[in-house]
Amino acid sequence: MKNAVTAPMTMIQALRSAMDVMLERDNNVVVFGQDVGYFGGVFRCTDGLQAKYGRSRVFDAPISEGGIVGTAVGMAAYGLRPVVEIQFADYFYPASDQIVSEAARLRYRSAGEFTASMVIRMPCGGGIYGGQTHSQSPEAMFTHVCGLRTVMPSNPYDAKGLLIASIENDDPVIFLEPKRLYNGPFDGHHDQPVVPWSKHPMGEVPEGYYTVPLDKASVFRPGTELTVITYGTMVFVSEAAAKETGIDCEIIDLRTLWPLDLDTIVASVKKTGRCVVVHEATRTSGFGAELAALVQEHCFYELEAPIERVTGWDTPYPHAQEWAYFPGPDRVGAAFKRAMEA
């Protein structure tokens, strides 16, 4: 977006701006969810939107995830483009049936007669002392579902561009927002002061309409020695680990988890010969397993070392042991070193 008027925005403001832009551009866009209307969302992501667009476009919903997603599917079948919010990704489970059995399969089972052009926004991820039900990263629950697109931004610029692209997309999109990144980037150094987005170049966001394509990863940090495949908060943790270990990592921010940008991944691993996958979610059958399998399948002859996965432990997300659980820069850096030594 060259020459566009930009403004410093947090991820919260960028997401709100995306919804504002799309509410303005398309009369079929409606925004609803728990505490989303008058109050403007528990994270302020929809602040002011109801006042601007009215209660029939932006409204509060009963505490019923199945109802929020189910009514959105019906609205999408009518022809609206609902953008609904599940307050925490940890609470999407009651809507599983509507997401997996309905939204994801509407187009397929009706041979295109009915479609579910809708976005389900969910704040996700840990690192905030959220405990078991305010910290989960359930992306693998969605990437396994055929018919869904799963997206996770890591910065305000991408957050706005990806959300606009998701709202415009004709497939159902699960839009996961790392709430740890809402106000500023976070590299895992919880003992150091948090820098706000206003001090980060990616906090400079165009005020108007623009998109970030859904099926393209970004090379967050170019490098030659090691490919890091990651997304969300772990992008910044990986960046810190690269700096601290001195390893010249190529950090790939997937942005769209599925369907993903395989070309960027494969080109990078073929170049570096080494690969570390990093995510907050638990390890077993996590999305990292799919990433590792894809890299192994497509880059077998170029790989110089086993693919490493640095992830959350296979436990529920604990409260007191937050920093022993969260894959911080030390743990990520150790994996980088192992991959280089192999």
Next chain:
Amino acid sequence: MSQSKPLTLHVPEPTGRPGCKTDFTYLQLSDAGKVRRPPIDVLPSETADIASSLIRVLDDEGNAVGPWAEEVDSELLRFGMRTMMKTRIFDARMVIAQRQKKMSFYMTSLGEEAIGTAHSLALVDGDMCFPTYRQQSLLFAREAPMVEMICQLLSNEADPLKGRQLPVMYSVRRLGFFTISGNLATQFVQAVGWAMASAIKGDTKIASAWIGDGATAESDFNTALTFAHVYQAPVILNVVNNQWAISSFQGLAGGESVTFAARGVGSGIAALRVDGNDFLAVHAASKWAAERARNNLGPTLIEWVTYRAGPHSTSDDPGKYRPTDDWSYFPLGDPIARLRKHLTLLGLWSDEEHEATTKELEAEIIAAQKEAESSGTLANGRIPSAASMFEDVYKEMPEHLRQQRQQLGV
């Protein structure tokens, strides 16, 4: 009361099991013409008495009586009669085709033909029904092409759903018939959302949601009622109480000593409880609810009291869990026989016409089946291409699906 005896778990049981007779006195029945007809702007709380009685128009002699008896166009009645007959004959024919292994599966709606038929005739073009797998009468009332329906059942080369869906899971958008899902109750909430969308856009269309007695136990039933009430969505919430959910008696779904209509009142939704085998009552109640919704007066829940006369599906044997002759004792009888009596009384129908219509419909269905089979059957392998299996997962086929299609060599 300080004395504690050991607690006991209550597990509802039907009165009739194989070899004995069902005691149908559990049905809260009313005589024809006895239940009042409230104005369409009635307060939901003021429908409590109606939700625990039964709206009926046709009496045992076939007369239309009481406040719900309306002047109904005679052509509509004759069309309704023919549509119910068509539904029943079609069902019977498809069961034969299933037994002949031409199709893998089928579900009849024997005994429930009046509900979808008369309801559909109370709606207008543009309204959207969110059916279950047992509302094929909605399609017949909307004159859906039978060949197309049978092609879906056969999963053949002309199947509009390209062989992706189990038989009877139709999708006919142009006729206001939403894509059927195997997951129970999901459509009940979606209907409310569709109705909310119509209201958001300032449209005049309404939604009609369908669910069975058993599926009311699913969470989406409760969710739909809450959302319909909260947003006053223009939707008719139809609960078809056919007394059975596969082998489970409606008491096990929560119907013991309470009606499903009462759930509506409890949720702040105007509710009616209606004789589902009384074509005239179904039509009048549906019109009332549609008018209420269209006038922005809010949702209506209607419990249709009927009986699932046939097996749950072609994979089911009801003789294992209920009396084989149960339907013959069901107090509300057979919807086709009851309308036939009424029409005959009015001079709008005769035995000769009934006979002739039966023959005509049988011939029409056989011809449609023949035409559909000319595009193949699941049995003879003339099915949609394997390549089409990868289409419509997303709007555009993503790279990984393109590769998987290539791996299959198609």
